[in-house]
Amino acid sequence: MDIGFLPSMLAMGFAAGVLHAFDADHLAAVSGLSGSDGKRSVRFALHWGLGHGVAVIIIAAAVIVFGAAIPERFSAFAESAVAWMLILIGVHTFYHLWQQHKGNTVHDGKRSNAMLVGLVHGSAGSAPLLALIPAANFSSPAWGMLHILLFNFGLLLAMLGVGATLRRGLLIAANRDGRLQISLQGSLASFAVGFGVFLLLG
Template identity: 40%
Template sequence: MLMEPAGILALGFGLGALHALDADHLLAVTGLSGSETRQSGGLRYCLPWALGHGMALFAVGGAVLALDLAIPHRLSAWAEILVGVLLAYIGARLVGNWWTERYPRGEGEAPRSRGAYLVGLIHGTAGTAPLLAVLPAAAMHSEWAGLAYLAIFCVGVLTAMLAFGGVLGSTIAALARRRDRSLGMARAGIGITAFTMGLVLVGETWAHG
């Protein structure tokens, strides 16, 4: 039985929210915002990441709908490898900043915010699997239903990531107010985890590519 459009849209929102909370996504935005101390710091990186991610997903999904294209496996594989490389770089940089106790300030923040948008774009290109799992069902109703599904999926991603950004910013600000080593140790732990996960992602994707 064909799923009703309302059910497809609700499913799209839920899948989008879950997709945003993938471990590599959370580690990327946490690593990018790791040098922040303000409560708004998490949102400064989660928002551009979510916008970049949504832009990539909408472009890829729109091409699938409009041109009846299949996503090349090699494109997704290389995007996954690039995600791993970027994640390892973000982690290494965060650990390096913690080690030298030189956390960027002032003018250094803007490039990282723009970098979050770029990381989101790459994540979106690599993360099309949950999108395309339901997109054909939406497209069976009409191309407009498919586009609506794409949009609501991206809204789910944005909503979940903004919620995480709020929690992340509050946590960082609370640790910063303690004025002890807890924030530095948290940054180091996040950096090491991101670096390790990046290398594992590259290795697994390369082995199965």
């Protein structure tokens, strides 16, 4: 590859990561997690982004450095797991809201399972392809892996922005009207469940 194209190729990696963060299934996952506890939306987004990044880096290293192929059965399993995770996230949020309505306290001590959700998302279909196809054009595996790192950095920054926006929106809703906040949380849960069902049926 012509060295003159190197900066633009690396910039494309960062931009691709930013755009990839706004995939509908990613937004459904982070918004669904945030539906149960809007105050921790940024933390959920961070954990999800880190999990996603770890998966893409592992897959990238296997393909770029070691020349391995990604089994089709693995990708299909990961995509199915994403759908079921979205449904479970939404159902958990509805359960959380119902317990709140009854005046019970729900402890979400392990909601950092957002990292596990991100790990599965990063293993499924489009992320490895979007990141690895341009990386394969680099003559050096080191440059290819740098492209992957920039892809993940762009995705993480964008997802943190999504988390901050969700947190701000839920706090505004809570300050104005408790019913508005609950309605918004319910909508986020419905989005997660609905998109999970859509992925299963698609």
